[in-house]
Amino acid sequence: MLAAPPGVKLGATIVAAGEFSAPYARLTEMRRMPPTFAGADIAAHFLKHADEHTIAVIEAVRLALQHGQLDASQTRDWAMLSGPRYIGRLAAKQLVTRFDRQGGSSITTHAASQYSLNSPAAAVSIVLGSHGPNVGVGGGPWGLADGCLTALSLFDVQAVPGAWLLFSQWDPEPIADERGQPTHDCTCHAVALALRPGSATDGPSLSATFDAPGAPRPLIRSGQSPFDLLGREPMVWDLATCVRNWNSGLPTSWSCPLPGAGQLDLNLPIEAGSARLVA
């Protein structure tokens, strides 16, 4: 095999970031009153059938635009990548219960379109009127690393001017009753990172550094998961804390292993004269 040069690195500049957390009840209210923001157009019923992940992510995008002083129209041709962790869990309980009791005729026509991995990305592309690619990524354990790696790789696959990287996760994971309502308190966390290709040396960035081809690597034994070889899994609320700090004027950084490949680094410094410092 051809050996790669050691230390291959992919990077992107973070031009804006937003985070949003809300309990189920708040998301239900937002479903009835979608947010409005400059340059975007959301019909009043647009979120009627949306998963809670999608509702939270749209608000995170709105806040990222606000913090980054960007207009939605500036991200028209951007790619959208969404990594909703276990999207559709609440609805799935209702779907399987209904199907058992009433058969296929009781199944909503919105399940496939609203509870898929790319559903939040697709919804944001519609809201922002963006014609760049829209794709879902990850969606389960270690999905955060999965999403970051895919976003960074995608810049090389498609010549897009930017990408929205969107993550969401419940804490704790909801357990639904038969109507698809959570049986306990749970909060959905969402993060939106606005990325441009290529990382500035000392600026806000997301990067992946890959192991050299000859680097030692573990053998996966029979019955062992690749996740067993890693440490604590990074969660969306870890990333949300970084974004919250950064938007409050505090420099922050974050790293995590890139399963089977190397390491991810998020660096959010506060530059001199930055609006964040003034704020």
Add this chain to the structure above:
Amino acid sequence: MEAVCITGIGATTPLGHSYEAIADALIAGRSATRLLVEEQAGQQVKSITSLVDEVPLAPGYDAAAWSARPKLERMALWSVGAALRDAQLYDRRQQLRIGLVVGQASEWYRHWRHDHASGGNRVCQPELDGQTLASIIQSELQIFGPSSSVGAACASANYAFALARRWVELGIVDVCIAGSSEIACPITRANFANLRALSRRFDAPERAARPFDLERDGFVMGEGAAMFVLERTSSARRRGVRNYAQIAGFGASSDASHMIIPCEDPQPAAAAMRAALADAQVEPSDLGYVNAHATGTPVGDRAEARALGMVLGPHKMRTPVSSTKSMTGHLVSAAAAVEAIACIAALDRQLIPPTINLDQPDPDCDILHVPGRAIAHKVDVALSNSFGFGGSNTSLVLRKAC
């Protein structure tokens, strides 16, 4: 960048369980669609499907343990193992950095549904959701490297190809496996049936999938898996293994229009095709075959034909277009993976697989059809379109191996 090619294919579909078997069936114009009558809440319900009746037993597995696994896993494990064997890498797999990109539209829902149907309640037991399909494949086949699950509904597998190609180009893996596995579960079929997106030609199920036909009335949901080993062309040459085709280009766009309804504006789909052609550095005149997304829905087929007309321009009536969904049914997130096999068959055999059941082409789908029977045609470059819910459009360009 050095070219990246396909050196191994593993698949299990309603048309067969190997590249050769599937290619033979597609070229022969064989239909895999049939009537299914099942009981739902005490009532007999009819649907037309194309299902994998029996997933072959993967070498090294006990038959009872194998059949106890969810079908989605069995299809994926069979296909990845077969692809590695086909690429002559199976015995060396633990020495290599092997990437894995799996196209998955709604992976967790599939797991929860399967578990529920088996009497479980995993949807309410989040602590049990510890393994992704990708991690199960890595664990079972003991392969190590980066992995990703990508989902863009029916366009998922084309994203898997694009990402895998990039990882090989970058050298962060020695080889990368890309593909998808999909099951036609009853709830998903009910979702599409309630949307009136599925054909209801119950009296002639083998003739139900009829893309581009004037009397098309929806698609037939299918299932299956196809996985591919991607590696650098120089590596394939050095190893002396079969080079099926080069992954030459990829393009993607969004309609930004509606979560479900296909966009009537052909511009976004055309943009994806143009981006793929530009990425592959080929002109529309170089295309010898287009495998259309065309599922058999009235709106979608018409919109794609218009987009093809825009992209192909004066070459429109010289470039054969077919929809192999007429034979396989629509494999949703695995559709693009199985349709890559159709493109490889066209490149390999210089024969265009037909659109069967195309008795009366819709005048609004004014393109060069290949109705009923395969035709001989020079094909050096093929384009495969796959468009998904949420307005996710993708196109993949495959080039003949040299």
